[in-house]
Amino acid sequence: MKIAVTSTGKTLESAIDPRFGRAPYILIIESEDGELLEAIDNAANSGAFRGAGIQAAKAVADRKVGVLLTGHCGPNAFSALEAAGVKVGTEQKGTALDAIERFKKNEIVFAAKPNAEAHW
C-alpha cells in the first residue's frame, strides 16, 4: 500500500512538516519495502490563497494512497481525504522513516475527525 507523509524535504530522512496543505513536500512511499516513489512538490499549493488542504488531498488521492501521515489536518482536507478513502494519522513527529516504522508496528492511531481549524 502507498503511504503519504508531509515533509520539509525531498528525502525519507527529512523532518515531517506538521501542516498538511502547506507542507513543502508530500512523500509517497511504498509501505511493503519502504521505497520512496515520489516527492510531490507542494510549493505552488502551499502558497495558495485558499483550499490548499483540498488540493493536497486531491494530489494524495490521485496517487491511490491508502494512508496519510501528517501533523494536523483541517476539516475540508479531512472530508476530502475521507471521501477518497484515505485514512489519516495525525500528530506525527520525527522523519518520514520514523513514521513508516510506527505504521509497520501498528502504532498509528487514525483520526476520526479533523484536528485543525479551517484556513480562511
Next chain:
Amino acid sequence: MIVAVASGKGGTGKTTVATSLALALGSRSQILDCDVEEPNCHILLKPEITDSYPVNLPVPSVDKEKCSLCGKCGEVCQFSAIVLIGQTVLTFPELCHGCGACSILCPERAIQEVPRRLGVIEMGFVKDVEFVQGRIRIGEAMSPPLIREVKTRINRDKVAILDAPPGASCPVITTVKNSDFVIMVTEPTPFGLNDLEIAVEAIEDLGIPMGVVINRCDIGDSDSKDYCARKGLPLLMEIPNHRKIAEGYARGVPLVESMPEYVDKFRNMSDYILNNKH
C-alpha cells in the same frame, strides 16, 4: 458622488463620522452600511425600514447520475470549492464564490446551481436621508458579494456615504472601490497610526483621493498628524474627546445631534470633498 468612510481598526469613530455626515447633509445624502458583519449605523440612526430582500449566492450541486468524473469542474475552480477526488465530486459551498464557471464548463450538464443564503439587504429612511444596510447571515464568512449588492443600491443623485468595515482586507477594498473619495478615521495613538498606515497603503493602490479625520484628537500624540503631512493626506477634521459626544454616543445619539455646532463642520467637509474628489 460616492464617499467611503473607512478606518484601520474598529472603534475609532468611523460610524460616528459616517452617520453625522449623512445627517448634516440631510435629503442630499444617502447612507449605506457596508459593514455587513456588524452593521451599526442603524443604532445611531434608528431608521424606519420599509423594504428588505434576501441575497443568495449560486453554488454548485452535482447530479451523480449524470457526472462522468471528468474533473473539469475542479480544474476551473480557483477556490477549491469543487473537486474530483477518488470516485466522487465534492463541493465545499462555503468556499464557493458563485462565479458559475463549473456549471458552464461541465460537459455532462451535471451541475445545477442552488442558492446559498448570504444575508439580507434592508432599506428605509432616517427622516429624509435614504438608508441601506446589508446584514450577513450568522455563520456566513463571505461578505464581498453581499457588499456588492448593497452598492447596487447607490443613488447617484445623492452624496452616497458608504460605511466600510474596519481593517484593510478584501471587504474593505470591495466597499471603497469606485468611490470618489475615502475618509479615513483614526485616533492619535501609536496603535491607531499603525492601523491607519496599513489601511492607507491598501487603498492607495486604487488611486482614490483620501483625507483623514482624527477622532479624540486630544488623547494622544502628534505622530498621526505628522504622518498625514508626510503623505500629503489632507486633515479633514479633528474631533476632541468631548464628554457630551461620548455621553451622546452611549445613548445612541449621533454627534451632530449632541453637538449641533458640528453640522456646519460636516457640511464644510463635504464641500471640500466635492472640490477634491476623483
